Amino acid sequence: MLGADGIFVELAGEAYELRPSLRATMRLLRRHQLFGLIAAVEGFNITIIMDMLREAGIKPALLLAEIATVGLGKVRNRLTGPLAEFALAIAGIDPDDTTPIKPVAGKPITPTEYHTQLFEIATGWLGWTAAEAWNATPAEIIAAQNGHVAYLKMTGVLVPVEGAKEPDIYTAEQLKEIEEGGLDPAFDRDGLAALKAKL
Known part of the structure; x- marks a missing residue:
């Protein structure tokens, strides 16, 4: 969500932001897919989590040093929440947004x-x-x-077209007639003639 608080993790006594930039998002999704990222956070897969930190501009070695200092359990408890939020942000999901999701028409995209x-x-x-x-x-x-x-x-640069209608749909007979005669009744021949005259 725009303007939401950042997602932060604490490593070596300092707070670092997990920013889901477009670059980080595309790279992580290409390498691990969304479900891979979520599973990595849930299972605390150190290799993938280090990759997530790297893409967010955080030195992965900080994670290993933190685990060596305070133990895996404490680090996992402290980082799982922010990492899960980061994975959801990569998916474009705001966990605090209660607005119902509206179905979108058209072909789904990856x-x-x-x-x-x-x-x-x-x-x-x-x-x-x-x-x-x-x-x-x-x-x-x-x-x-x-x-x-x-x-x-x-500013009036983009104006919706009022009264716009769907294009004419020809019957099979009309299409055959157009193909045989090479004449489309919807084609503006007068406009073409006027344009040729100007040239």
């Missing part, structure tokens, strides 16, 4: 496809640099896109 679309939105639509896109969280990119769309609507 997490990799979803995060690739977010990168395209950030760099293509919003004009961010690649570095800015990689460092932003998915929630930040979505909020920026929503704000950009709202701004375009407010």
Whole structure:
């Protein structure tokens, strides 16, 4: 959720933020998949947890040093909650959000496809640099896109088309006639003739 408190872990007496940036999210999902990350947190898989810390910009050696100092049980108890929250953030889930999930129409996409679309939105639509896109969280990119769309609507740049209708659907007979004669009744021949005259 945008503006939510950060996710922090304490290692060697210092607090470090687990930030689900787009780069960290895509890399972790590509290597471990979402269920792999959740299972790693639940089973406290040191190798995958070290990878999660590394992608969040935290030295993995700190985890090993902490375990050596205070013991595995204490470290596990202290880190499981924040790591689980980090894994959920990577999945785009806010555990504090009680809003019911609405079904979305269309073909389902993979997490990799979803995060690739977010990168395209950030760099293509919003004009961010690649570095800015990689460092932003998915929630930040979505909020920026929503704000950009709202701004375009407010300034009149983006205007919904009123009275837009669905395209004509031809019958099988009409399609055969178009194919044989090469004439589509919906094609604007007068507009084409006017354009040719201007050229």
